[in-house]
Amino acid sequence: MRRNWKFYSQLGLTIVLCLFIVVPVVMSALAGVTVNVFQGLSSGFTLRWIIEVLDLYTDSILLSLWIALVCLVVTLVVGVPLAYVLVRRPGRWTRLFEELLTLPVAIPGLALALALLITYGGVSGYRSSWLFILTGHVLFTLPFMVRSVAAVMSAMDMKMLEEGAASLGAGFWRRFFTVIVPNAKPGILAGALMVVTLSIGEFNLTWMLHTPLTKTLPVGLADAYASMRLEIGSAYTLIFFVLIMPLLIAMQTLADRGKRASKRIDTAEDTL
């Protein structure tokens, strides 16, 4: 088949659009390893900026990873059972609760942070610890976990599966962990990746909630942009990318696999 001008013009447009997005990213990444941005690449490459960022901000980066991890644990422990209840026992109260749950997504992070500050700002031990930021992150990410898990759960006829397991003698917790959770795994994984990614990258809310001693990665990034050489900010961005890219790719792969699985047609022949 000969490709006509339409194909080539579309291809061209796609490439231009991609470049529009990709070029700044590449530029920024390159800036992080260039000796002097203002002289350009000819000034040579260096790892100096990266090392400097690690020197200055390792604490922030580690804190971010730690908060993301704890946030994941909390959203899993709270979110999966919550999604189960919402799907399994639909009613007026659960619907109301679902609405309530999406509130943190709909209102700006700043407003949420302000609410937290007004309520708990006076509790000094709490206010100055990382747990304060964690609270914000859990509130912000929980809806994503619940939504993601609930979507998979409502597609899988949990009632029927549970009745099947119960007829074989399995009590509630055994059913939950051997049948419900494994079958909700795609939703749980997708939710987990989303939560970690969101938590690591969260800025608005965290910026309001942080103290000089509880700075997370994106807050440190803003700090670096504002007060350091451009190269350091860029090097920081590069590190951020390295952390977040695998998560994004994993998320995409997972979504693809889910799509392929649901598309698989039943090829087993009915000879039996």
Add this chain to the structure above:
Amino acid sequence: MTTQIKLRDCAKTFADGTRALAPFDLTIEGGETIVLLGPSGCGKTTILRMIAGLEFPDKGGVITFDGDDVTHQSIEKRRVGMVFQSYALFPNMTVAQNVAYGLKVHGVSRDESDARVKAMLEMMHIEMLADRAIDQLSGGQRQRVALARAIAVQPRVLLLDEPLTALDAKLRVRLRTEINALLRKLGITAVYVTHDQEEAMALGDRIVVMQKGEIAQIGTPRDIYRKPQNPFVADFVGAANRLDGQMRDGRLHIGNHVFDAVDAFDPRHGAIIDQGPVELFFRADGLSTCDAQDADFTGRVEAVSYLGERLRLTVSGIGPQSVMVDTHADDVIAAGADVHCQINPDRLTIFPAMRERTPAASDAR
């Protein structure tokens, strides 16, 4: 060792006020296969779920297994095997793991479980599928796995809710035969729900015909087929032809015809009907074609369908509705022709006419 199931005064009203079942009694003998048969929404599944422990009867109802009161026992404790219409297999496990699930729950040792799973899969002829994922199985294969899983734990009772409805006709007949053989071999008490009359006849030791939350008749397949106790059962098991008549002094009048020696026994009231309006139910064999001089009726052929070994005529002009009459496959009859029919009185099932259909006539009774 088989389990007798007794339901006493069991009624079911759902939380939203739906009265699914009127109070009823039912005893299922140990080792017996009972089929619950009836149209959609009549409460078959509700009875099955009540026996399983997935629904509980209204206050006053009692369910016993071999005399043990299980009314308030949850399904996990009742040791019932269930087979669902949509299989309810666990997609996160292989075929073998599905079958082993109940054994694991019951703490059966690994070695014994492996052996039992193998035996089950062989019994259901699916040993080669042991390591397959559930979504790689056909519908018939899934139903076999579901059966294997349910009987692997050696339940006291096997409960099957329309297990074959999702399969195509040919496979349905084949699996039905196999299930029948399996139930005889296991000798297990089984309750089988279906809305398919043929399936019910083929499988049931006894059939419970249900109508709108009530038991319309309980009996052997032969009883149900030959001696339906009310018009609903007669109609449901295929005696779809209906004529109106009058009993006068023990003789049956249909139109201008009078038939002697008709066995007009009303099973509902346990009495002979010798006066009053009646309804006659019969299958296609209740009427047969004949020569003009022997004819009880003459009607007009509306449609002819070829059934292979015979022709089925749809005939109008005999009763209030058109009736089905079978004739020899070799007969040459076209729609629009006149046809002469003879009635076979011993093939008729006679009921007193229902009040709401013939209000004027019932006053005379």
